[in-house]
Amino acid sequence: MTDTDTTATTNRTPAERYDPAAIEPKWQNRWAELRLYDTDLDDDSRPKFYLLTMYPYPSGALHIGHWYIKTPTDAVARYRRMHGDNVFFPIGFDAFGLPAENAAIKNRINPRDWTMANIETMRRQLRSMGATFAWDAEVVSCEPEYYKWNQWLFIQLLKRGLAYRAVSPVDWCPNDGTLAREQVEGTDRHCWRCGAKVEKRELAQWYFRTTNYADELLDFSGIDWPEPIRIQQTNWIGRSTGAEIVFETAPSAHHAGGEELRVFTTRPDTLYGATFMVLAPEHPLVAELTSPERKADVEAYVTATQAKTEIDRLSTDREKTGVPIGADAINPVNGARIPIFIADYVLATYGTGAIMAVPAHDERDFAFATRHGLPIVRVIAPRDADPNEPLTQAFVNKAVDEAPADDRKHGWLEDIALINKGTDAARELVMVNSGPWDGKPAIEAWGGIVEALAAEGKGQEAVTYRLRDWLISRQRYWGTPIPVIHCPTDGPVPVPEEELPVLLPTEVDYRGSGENPLNRDEAFLNVSCPVCGGPAKRETDTLDTFIDSSWYWYRYLSPNKPDGPIDLDLTEGWTPVEQYTGGAEHAVMHLLYAREFTKMLRDLGMVQQNEPWRRVFNQGQILGMDGERMSKSRGNTQDPDELVSKYGADTVRLFLMFMGPWDQGGPWSPTGIGGVHRFLNRVWALALDPHYREPGDPDAGTLPDGQGEAAARTALRAAAHRTLRDVTADYQAFHFNTMVAKLMELTNTLFRYRGSAVAGGPEWDEAMRLLLQMLAPAAPHITEELWSRRLAARGEAWSSIHTSRWPEVDASAVVESSREVPVQINGKVRDRVTVAADASAAAIEAAVLASPRIQELLAGRTPDRVIQAGGGRLVNLVVRE
RNA sequence: GCCGGAGUGGCGGAAUGGCAGACGCGGCCGACUUAAAAUCGGCUGCCCGCGAGGGCGUGCGGGUUCGAAUCCCGCCUUCGGCACCA
Numbered sequence: 006m007t008d009t010d011t012t013a014t015t016n017r018t019p020a021e022r023y024d025p026a027a028i029e030p031k032w033q034n035r036w037a038e039l040r041l042y043d044t045d046l047d048d049d050s051r052p053k054f055y056l057l058t059m060y061p062y063p064s065g066a067l068h069i070g071h072w073y074i075k076t077p078t079d080a081v082a083r084y085r086r087m088h089g090d091n092v093f094f095p096i097g098f099d100a101f102g103l104p105a106e107n108a109a110i111k112n113r114i115n116p117r118d119w120t121m122a123n124i125e126t127m128r129r130q131l132r133s134m135g136a137t138f139a140w141d142a143e144v145v146s147c148e149p150e151y152y153k154w155n156q157w158l159f160i161q162l163l164k165r166g167l168a169y170r171a172v173s174p175v176d177w178c179p180n181d182g183t184l185a186r187e188q189v190e191g192t193d194r195h196c197w198r199c200g201a202k203v204e205k206r207e208l209a210q211w212y213f214r215t216t217n218y219a220d221e222l223l224d225f226s227g228i229d230w231p232e233p234i235r236i237q238q239t240n241w242i243g244r245s246t247g248a249e250i251v252f253e254t255a256p257s258a259h260h261a262g263g264e265e266l267r268v269f270t271t272r273p274d275t276l277y278g279a280t281f282m283v284l285a286p287e288h289p290l291v292a293e294l295t296s297p298e299r300k301a302d303v304e305a306y307v308t309a310t311q312a313k314t315e316i317d318r319l320s321t322d323r324e325k326t327g328v329p330i331g332a333d334a335i336n337p338v339n340g341a342r343i344p345i346f347i348a349d350y351v352l353a354t355y356g357t358g359a360i361m362a363v364p365a366h367d368e369r370d371f372a373f374a375t376r377h378g379l380p381i382v383r384v385i386a387p388r389d390a391d392p393n394e395p396l397t398q399a400f401v402n403k404a405v406d407e408a409p410a411d412d413r414k415h416g417w418l419e420d421i422a423l424i425n426k427g428t429d430a431a432r433e434l435v436m437v438n439s440g441p442w443d444g445k446p447a448i449e450a451w452g453g454i455v456e457a458l459a460a461e462g463k464g465q466e467a468v469t470y471r472l473r474d475w476l477i478s479r480q481r482y483w484g485t486p487i488p489v490i491h492c493p494t495d496g497p498v499p500v501p502e503e504e505l506p507v508l509l510p511t512e513v514d515y516r517g518s519g520e521n522p523l524n525r526d527e528a529f530l531n532v533s534c535p536v537c538g539g540p541a542k543r544e545t546d547t548l549d550t551f552i553d554s555s556w557y558w559y560r561y562l563s564p565n566k567p568d569g570p571i572d573l574d575l576t577e578g579w580t581p582v583e584q585y586t587g588g589a590e591h592a593v594m595h596l597l598y599a600r601e602f603t604k605m606l607r608d609l610g611m612v613q614q615n616e617p618w619r620r621v622f623n624q625g626q627i628l629g630m631d632g633e634r635m636s637k638s639r640g641n642t643q644d645p646d647e648l649v650s651k652y653g654a655d656t657v658r659l660f661l662m663f664m665g666p667w668d669q670g671g672p673w674s675p676t677g678i679g680g681v682h683r684f685l686n687r688v689w690a691l692a693l694d695p696h697y698r699e700p701g702d703p704d705a706g707t708l709p710d711g712q713g714e715a716a717a718r719t720a721l722r723a724a725a726h727r728t729l730r731d732v733t734a735d736y737q738a739f740h741f742n743t744m745v746a747k748l749m750e751l752t753n754t755l756f757r758y759r760g761s762a763v764a765g766g767p768e769w770d771e772a773m774r775l776l777l778q779m780l781a782p783a784a785p786h787i788t789e790e791l792w793s794r795r796l797a798a799r800g801e802a803w804s805s806i807h808t809s810r811w812p813e814v815d816a817s818a819v820v821e822s823s824r825e826v827p828v829q830i831n832g833k834v835r836d837r838v839t840v841a842a843d844a845s846a847a848a849i850e851a852a853v854l855a856s857p858r859i860q861e862l863l864a865g866r867t868p869d870r871v872i873q874a875g876g877g878r879l880v881n882l883v884v885r886e
Numbered sequence: 887g888c889c890g891g892a893g894u895g896g897c898g899g900a901a902u903g904g905c906a907g908a909c910g911c912g913g914c915c916g917a918c919u920u921a922a923a924a925u926c927g928g929c930u931g932c933c934c935g936c937g938a939g940g941g942c943g944u945g946c947g948g949g950u951u952c953g954a955a956u957c958c959c960g961c962c963u964u965c966g967g968c969a970c971c972a
Contacts, residue, residue, distance in 0.1 A: 062972050103971060175970075185970040233890055237967075240889050316968065320887035472969095479970060550972075590966055592890075598969095625891085626966070634966095663910070665899055669892070670965085677898060677911040684910085686925090701917045701926035743900070746909035753909090756926090827905040832953045834905050872952055874904045881904075883952045 023689035025653020029786045033135055041805060042086075042137035044093040046562060046575055054090040055579050056082050057558050057618065059587030059595075060097040060144070063123035064104060067130040068642035069661070069673055070635045073627040076658040077667055077741050078586045079136040083782035084736045086137075087811040093579060094137055095561040097144035098124050101152075101484045101550045103185060109483075110198075110515045116483045117511065120147060130646065135654050135785050142561045146553040151560065152485040153506035154570035155552055160488055160499045161609050167214050170497060173476065174287075174311075177206035181519030183480035186314075188519075194312055198519055205311045210478035211487060211546065218604050219244065219470045221615075222597065228581075228616045234592045234623060241593050243471025247271035248455045249357065250464040252282060255333040255342050259296050266290065266334055266345075269356030269469050272366060273458075274450035277439035278384035279361035280374065282334045282345045283327065286310040287353035294345065296331025303330050303347060310349045318349045325350055325373040336361075337463040338454070339440055348373060356469045364399065371399035384439045385447045392437035475598065477549045480521045482513055484547030492534035492541040501535050507543070521545055554595055555602035558582055559612065571611050582618040589623035589668070596621065622739055625670020632672045643673050655784035656682045662741035662783055684749050685787055688780065691755050692773060692791040698760035706760040717758065718768045724754045725772035726818040732779045733814070741783070748780055774812075781806045828853050829881040835862055840877075849877045 036042065058078045061071060082094040105116035112119075124145065131138065144151055162168040176184045178196035184203060188196065194203045219242055225235050247270050256262035266282065284291055286307045295303045306328045310318070317323065327348025334345050350369055351360055364374035365383040374381050383400060386392045436442040436450050445453075458464030478487065486507040488500035500507055510529050513522050523529055523545040534541040556570070562579055563572035587595075603617040628634060629641025636642065648657050660681040665671060690697070698705040708717050728751040735744035755772060758764055777795070781788040785807060792806035821842050826849060828836045836858045840849050850871055853859060863884065870883040 059972095064972085099972070183970070186968095187971055237890050241968085243889095314968095316887070319968095322887060476969075481970080549970075551969095554972085588966090588972090589891075590972085593967060594969065595972080628965085632965090663898090669899095671892095671898080674898075680910045683925095690925095699918085699926045703917070703927070705926080742898095743909080746900075749909055825905090829904085829953075832904095837905080870952060872904090874953080879904045879953090881952055 021693065023686050023787065025655060025786065026650070028790045029135065029654050032786050032789045033132065036137075036805075036807075039805075041807065042082075042092075042094075042139065043141065044091065044139050046093065046579065048091050049578070051089055051091040053579055054085045054092045054584075055558075055582045056085065056092055056094045057582045057585045058094075058096070059585075059591065060099050060146075060554070060557060061127065062099045062102060062104070063120055063127055065123050065126070065637050066642075067127050067645060068635055069645050069648075070627045070642075071127075071131075072134060072645050072657060073661045073670075074586070074588065074624060075131070075136055076134055077624070077662050077739070079134065079138075080658070080662065080741065080782040081584065081586075081736070081739070082137050083785060083807055084811070086807060087778070087782065087809060089810065092137075093142075093561075094139055095142035095144075095558075096131065096136075096138040096140070097142075097557060097561065098127070098146065099550065099554055099557075100124065100145050100147035101547075101553055103481070103483075106481060106483045106515075106519070109513070110517060110519060113515075113517075115511070115513060117147065133646070133649060133654060134658065139561075142564055144557050144560050144564050146550070146557065147483075149506045149508055150565070151557075152509075152553070154560070155485040155548055156488040156500070156505050156507060157502060158556075158570060158606075158609070158611075159548065159552075160502060160505075162213065162605060163489075163499055165609065167217070167605055167608070168477075169212055169214065170209055171212055172207050172209050174205040174207050175210075175480070177204045178519070179204075182521055183208075184519070208478075208480070210476055211489075213475040213477055213601075213605070215475040215598075215601050216470055216472055218601050219472050221604060222472075222600060228618070229620045231621070231623065234596065234621065237592050238597050241472060241597060244468060245271050245470075246466070246468050248273040248458070248464050249467040250276065250337065250361065250458060251462075252334040252337060252361065254290075254294060254345075255335050257296065257332060260294065260332060264290060264294070266359055267357045268359045268361045269467060270361055270363075272363065272451075273454050273464070274436075274447060275363040275366045275384050276336070276338050276361065276454055277436075277442070278363040278365050278382045279336055279341075279343060280364060280380045280382055281343050281362045283348045283351045283360050283362050283370075283373070284330075284345060285351040285353035285358040286347045286349060288347070288358045291330060291347055294330055294332040299329060299331035302328045306347060306349075313349060315352065318352065321369070323350075325369060325376055327373060327377070337458065337461075344379075346373075346377075354473055355471065365396055366400055368399045368401065371396075382438050384437055385434050385450075386437050388435045475549075475551075475601070477552060478546040479549055480545075481547055482509070482515075482522050484550060485509075485552070486523075487544045487546050487548055489544040490532055490534060490541045491544060492537060492539060494539060495534055495536040495541075497544070498535050498541075504535075509547075523547075551595060551598045552602070555599040556606065558585075558617070559606075571606070573611070573613075576612055580612070581614050581616055583620065585618040585621045586624060587621075588626055589670070590626060592623055622668070624667045627670050628672045630673055635673070643675070648675070648678065652678060652682045653685075653786070655787050656685055659685070659745060659784050663745040665742055667739055667741055681745075684745075684752060685784060687752050687756060688776065689787065689791065691752065691759060692777070692795070695764040695769060695773075696760055708761050708763070709757065714762050717761070717763045718766065721754070721758060721763060721768045721772055722815075722818045723821065724751055725768075725775045726815050729775050729779060729812060730814045730819060733811070736782070745783065748776065751776055777806060778809060778812055781809075826853070826877065827879050828856065828859060829879065830859070830862055830884060832881060835859065844877065846873055846877055849873060849880060853880050853882070 056078065058075055082092050085092045100120050105120045108119045109116040146152065159168060176189050178184050178199065178201050180199045180201055181196055184196060189203050190197045195201060196203055223239060223242055223244060250268050250270060250273060252266040252268060254262045254264045254266060268282065291303065325348065327346045329344050329346050332345050333342040335342060351358065362370040362373065364370040364379065364381040366385065371381065381396060383392055383396060385400065434447040436445050436447055442450050455464060455466055486509055488505060488507045490498050490500060492498055510526055515522055530543050532541055532543050533539065559571045559576055559580065562575040566572055599617055603612065604615060606612045607615060626634065629639060631641050633639055633641055645657060656678065660678045663681055708714065712720065728747050731747050732744050735741065735747070758769065763769055777788045777792055789806050793803055796803055823839055824842050825837050825839050827834050828838060836856050838852045838856050840852050866884055868882040869885050872881040872883065874881065
């Protein structure tokens with residue numbers, strides 16, 4: 006802290022210094038006392054505006070990244086209130102999750118104690134932002150009052166058949182149990198905690214039937230979301246239309262054959278070109294079909310596959326490895342025997358876990374065939390081409406490559422349609438090496454072959470998705486216990502609703518391991534079966550925390566409702582949420598899970614809407630100075646408290662908004678925060694002392710050259726209203742950085758007139774009022790202070806600037822009488838001419854041609870063309886050389 | 887690897903088919919001050935030129951257009967996500 010007493014000895018300014026430390030707590034307390042931002046959820050007299058920011062994970066202390074996320078959203082809340090909206094802007098904590106367990110194991114404390122202490126710290130820090138959260142509505146997801154309803158909803162979904170149990174593999178460490186992907190380290194895949202080699206283990210786990218909703222999730226109608234998020238979700242869902250085709254295994258020395266092998270393909274038209282088949286190494290028939298002499302190789306390959314991540318397996322530039330299993334399949338259309346392989350580029354979780362390989366028409370299959378010396382048979386070719394000429398690469402579709410880019414995005418079927426429409430790139434493609442189909446147009450084969458198969462019961466059209474059902478089981482302590490009891494007689498039985506919540510035991514001993522401690526908690530584990538009363542075991546898996554975050558904003562509306570998760574009446578009045586803001590890293594998973602969960606809630610009758618949020622804005626992520634993600638463990642966090650004590654909350658808020666576009670994020674750097682602080686000081690100085698003349702400015706107190714007093718008044722008013730027009734648009738579009746820049750510009754303009762004849766006059770006064778109101782949502786404390794002084798000076802009773810009405814643009818103030826037109830010759834700016842604001846095109850052209858500089862450059866030539874762009878905003882003279 | 891975003895002065899960024907570099911930081915110069923700090927004002931993309939002025943310039947290479955940071959094609963770099971981090 007610097008000693009501010011020295012100001013008394015300088016004659017810099019007679020006015021009082023801007024001291025945020027004195028102002029900010031004062032107004033924060035005043036707002037709290039007056040309950041200025043409490044939301045009356047039953048007030049129907051004003052438009053409702055539900056503004057939601059992603060509830061934070063209580064990781065420890067707030068860092069600057071939290072401020073980056075929250076303060077612009079708070080500015081929006083304040084901006085909407087100034088428009089008379091009834092704004093609901095709640096906050097809570099996403100309190101279950103892995104970091105609490107990691108901290109608990111490491112420090113031998115209880116995850117709940119760790120979490121609750123962090124929440125306490127973060128609550129205090131969130132208040133210091135001057136944010137207008139509706140704290141009464143707070144939701145903390147690790148409280149039984151909340152997770153009880155996770156359990157209740159799970160049971161409803163189970164009864165509806167939307168939750169089910171299936172076996173699937175997890176990454177498993179013998180010492181620490183199930184591992185998250187981030188807990189598996191290195192190419193040798195060892196455990197992050199103990200270093201042991203990670204294995205796969207098959208576990209029975211719980212799922213939600215997400216895929217039921219796949220088609221509906223592709224439909225974004227009725228919501229207004231940024232296109233990149235919609236595209237990412239659409240690609241994540243990955244709908245493909247194709248066919249399921251039934252192959253049969255061929256008899257062999259060791260095997261009778263005749264098993265069905267179903268494949269999914271998007272290219273049934275290429276069926277005659279299938280020269281081998283590939284199963285996922287995890288395919289259930291692999292063990293059975295493998296011949297004795299291939300067994301060792303196949304098993305080794307299966308084991309090797311387990312050590313690979315899906316990202317590795319799907320990488321298109323990796324060598325396409327695989328091994329034959331010593332069995333053949335029979336192509337249903339021509340009876341050809343084709344060898345069966347396993348290869349890791351085929352995934353068990355997609356389609357049927359098996360493909361027919363058509364190397365001539367698929368790049369991955371082509372690579373595999375080339376590597377393993379398998380035949381490549383072309384079945385589609387241009388009519389005039391030699392069908393048996395060897396291919397150097399997969400013939401995916403030459404016509405597609407030459408088609409206009411927009412058309413190329415569509416699939417094969419559309420491309421064929423396009424070819425038949427006779428586009429420039431169109432070329433007639435015909436079937437070859439395809440028995441009865443030879444010579445027929447390729448466009449007929451796709452549907453025709455599927456139809457023929459269907460007639461014989463050997464295939465049908467099918468749709469498959471990249472999206473998989475949602476695995477909701479977690480082998481962890483710190484989460485919502487799954488309310489199920491496993492009875493040896495009755496199987497898995499839901500816990501009766503009147504016994505909810507199934508409480509998480511408060512005492513927990515990790516014994517230094519990541520293994521779920523619930524597995525050895527005898528008191529928790531041993532229960533009687535709700536059906537037969539016999540001895541039974543409680544489920545020890547807990548729910549994925551993405552479930553907590555899939556409905557918390559509904560709970561905010563009635564956080565204490567004792568007899569159900571959601572208040573239907575309030576929900577109907579207040580949701581879908583008008584605006585949701587949160588990190589871009591959530592563009593797919595959280596934002597998709599929660600959409601799906603909302604649709605399930607709708608099907609349970611808990612809500613009457615299809616989508617949870619009308620608008621979504623993903624802000625960028627603020628990184629540490631090292632360019633890495635900010636985290637306590639990396640030690641690259643910035644403590645906002647430090648900055649707040651030095652500059653005040655208003656400066657920090659404003660600086661975060663000014664840094665750059667909000668959806669971009671970027672590495673944190675405090676460089677430049679002084680400039681924002683200086684800006685607030687200038688606003689302060691203008692408001693307190695309009696007549697002060699700077700001794701350091703030679704022009705202080707004078708009007709700009711050639712500007713009379715009347716013109717100065719008009720110019721001041723025009724600047725204020727133009728700023729209001731632009732700033733309003735910027736708030737609306739979340740362009741906070743340019744919003745601040747425009748307020749700085751207006752401040753600079755006011756500074757130019759400070760101490761002059763127009764300072765303190767009605768136009769000045771209006772400009773000051775607009776400046777304070779425009780700045781109020783972003784810098785709430787300083788504007789409230791200056792507003793209160795302004796009211797006092799005018800002898801008016803106090804009322805908060807934040808309840809004042811957002812001003813209206815006076816369009817007549819914005820219009821100008823003349824404007825400057827840049828003049829280009831062949832696209833290079835060579836001159837500017839001034840014309841009347843309403844000058845006609847002819848008048849502009851005349852003015853341009855009359856310019857001495859332009860005449861000189863034209864040197865007697867007449868322009869070949871005169872282009873007036875944007876209604877005469879710019880003129881381009883085209884002169885041929 | 888796949889999907890999505892971004893690349894512009896010394897730095898953060900503005901401009902999304904029409905004046906490249908708004909606004910701010912930093913730097914230089916000046917005013918005020920005994921002085922320093924603070925504050926205020928001016929200049930500040932690069933190159934050539936005393937100057938008037940000219941040339942070059944938005945990651946790289948091509949293209950469309952009277953006109954491209956912006957649109958299209960092909961690359962490069964970087965950030966986010968890839969299903970048990972939240």
